[in-house]
Amino acid sequence: METLKIGLGTAAIGRPHYINIRNATTAAFDLKSFKKKAFQVLNAAYKKGIRYYDTAPGYGIAEQIVSEWIKTKNDSTIEIATKWGYVYTANFDLNADIHELKDHGVDQLIKQWEDSKILFPNLTTLQIHSATFESGVLENDAVLQKMAELKSIQNIHIGLSVSGDNQVEVLKRALEIKIDGQPLFEVFQVTYNILDQSLHSIIELIKKNKNRIVIKEALANGRILPNADYPHYYKLYSILEGLAKKHKVGVDAIALRFCIQSIDPFMVLSGASEVQHVKDNLKANTFELSQEDLDILYSFKVKPSKYWSERKQLQWN
Numbered sequence: 358m359e360t361l362k363i364g365l366g367t368a369a370i371g372r373p374h375y376i377n378i379r380n381a382t383t384a385a386f387d388l389k390s391f392k393k394k395a396f397q398v399l400n401a402a403y404k405k406g407i408r409y410y411d412t413a414p415g416y417g418i419a420e421q422i423v424s425e426w427i428k429t430k431n432d433s434t435i436e437i438a439t440k441w442g443y444v445y446t447a448n449f450d451l452n453a454d455i456h457e458l459k460d461h462g463v464d465q466l467i468k469q470w471e472d473s474k475i476l477f478p479n480l481t482t483l484q485i486h487s488a489t490f491e492s493g494v495l496e497n498d499a500v501l502q503k504m505a506e507l508k509s510i511q512n513i514h515i516g517l518s519v520s521g522d523n524q525v526e527v528l529k530r531a532l533e534i535k536i537d538g539q540p541l542f543e544v545f546q547v548t549y550n551i552l553d554q555s556l557h558s559i560i561e562l563i564k565k566n567k568n569r570i571v572i573k574e575a576l577a578n579g580r581i582l583p584n585a586d587y588p589h590y591y592k593l594y595s596i597l598e599g600l601a602k603k604h605k606v607g608v609d610a611i612a613l614r615f616c617i618q619s620i621d622p623f624m625v626l627s628g629a630s631e632v633q634h635v636k637d638n639l640k641a642n643t644f645e646l647s648q649e650d651l652d653i654l655y656s657f658k659v660k661p662s663k664y665w666s667e668r669k670q671l672q673w674n
């Protein structure tokens with residue numbers, strides 16, 4: 358099998374609530390057992406060969422947990438990618454009015470960079486968290502200059518993550534940005550899965566210059582897993598279950614494998630927050646989808662506007 362192209366996202370292990378299709382958690386929050394479970398997930402991923410971990414200050418205490426965890430490993434092959442631009446505000450409370458706040462100003466970049474330094478010596482990547490046209494971050498010279506400075510002084514990769522039905526347009530704009538004649542961004546964290554395949558329209562452009570493509574939301578936040586709340590995906594669910602049976606894995610592994618083979622990215626992120634889900638997700642590395650399997654899955658793409666309006670309905674739970 359090829360080298361492991363699966364990384365672990367830490368959005369769901371650094372805060373108890375996250376946007377997905379799970380049932381709401383009602384158990385009282387306990388920091389000690391929460392951290393213990395996060396360590397178990399990180400260790401399970403490491404044991405299975407994962408060496409790329411994606412985090413952010415917006416993911417609650419994920420950066421602190423990851424920084425404590427890497428000290429237990431002392432392994433220079435571990436890569437940590439973080440982001441800046443969101444502040445976690447929920448304080449572990451499911452009923453918080455606001456779970457996170459976006460701030461794409463240069464002061465926030467400087468502040469969060471200082472905090473993220475706890476991830477050294479394994480910190481290799483700094484990304485803008487969810488760059489949009491509305492936040493003006495790609496037109497903000499102070500931000501772009503500061504990121505270019507960090508790239509050269511700290512010797513790290515600079516990137517951005519994108520979300521939303523215009524993610525391709527944001528990517529196009531980001532690819533045009535140059536500082537001192539050199540492209541600034543080299544890591545592109547993009548939503549891609551069986552339902553939202555819009556990344557295809559810009560993939561060749563991104564892959565020039567050996568840029569890194571990192572896929573997020575490969576399971577469409579759990580929506581590709583059979584679920585009675587999404588009857589319009591029943592046909593997809595039945596195809597996925599057939600492929601899962603054929604390849605002797607779960608539906609999750611089929612969806613992750615689809616991303617690996619159809620994009621050939623640098624990494625696909627697993628968003629698992631359960632040890633068993635990490636193990637299930639990694640079965641994506643044990644088989645090959647045929648061209649016929651891929652062609653069936655390609656046919657289930659939906660319009661980005663439809664995909665993202667459904668995504669907006671998902672709850673924190």
Ligand SMILES: NC(=O)c1ccc[n+]([C@@H]2O[C@H](COP(=O)([O-])OP(=O)(O)OC[C@H]3O[C@@H](n4cnc5c(N)ncnc54)[C@H](OP(=O)(O)O)[C@@H]3O)[C@@H](O)[C@H]2O)c1
Pocket residue numbers: 365366367368369377378379411412486487518519520546572573574575576577578579582607609626627628629630631633634635637638
């Ligand atoms: N930059 C951004 O704006 C942004 C946005 C979203 C995500 N991300 C990054 O991408 C990573 C992955 O994205 P994601 O977590 O949103 O999406 P995802 O991978 O599409 O979905 C994760 C969901 O699938 C569930 N799941 C996984 N394997 C399963 C299995 N075998 N059986 C049942 N359920 C399973 C998980 O449940 P459990 O939690 O119960 O395991 C979780 O609810 C994040 O951790 C984060 O690092 C970045």
